[in-house]
Amino acid sequence: MPFVRRWMVPIVLAIGVWEIVSPYVLSFSGGPLVNAVITGVVVVVLALWALRIPSAALPRWLVLVAGVWLALSPFVLKFSHTAGTTVSSVIVGIALIVLGAYWGLQRAGRGGSVEDRSRRMA
Numbered sequence: 001m002p003f004v005r006r007w008m009v010p011i012v013l014a015i016g017v018w019e020i021v022s023p024y025v026l027s028f029s030g031g032p033l034v035n036a037v038i039t040g041v042v043v044v045v046l047a048l049w050a051l052r053i054p055s056a057a058l059p060r061w062l063v064l065v066a067g068v069w070l071a072l073s074p075f076v077l078k079f080s081h082t083a084g085t086t087v088s089s090v091i092v093g094i095a096l097i098v099l100g101a102y103w104g105l106q107r108a109g110r111g112g113s114v115e116d117r118s119r120r121m122a
Helices: 003-025 031-052 058-076 083-107 114-121
Strands: none
Touching: 003 031, 003 083, 031 058, 031 083, 058 083
8 A cells, every 4th residue: 555545545535524524513504515515425435436446546636626626615606604614615625635636746756755756766
């Protein structure tokens, strides 16, 4: 199991689960609830996909896309007036953007541990 995947998939999976349960924990309903649950399910599926097929690049980059959607969705769907939903969506979205970019770049060979770089140089 590559170094990045060892800790990345469980974190992304946990974020997806949080996104699914956050409407019930933070008490939001309607459009924000549907958005959070659907996006959370998508993130969980992407994490499980990456766990099942570690060489697949698409789920790593789609995590980043899901993060962009979550960060922008309160403003696109016009529920930014509710502070709890907006803060949760933006924070989770930014976390997924950072994780997705790091994860994608690691696997693309543009990052990695010292051991990974030394293997590429050899």
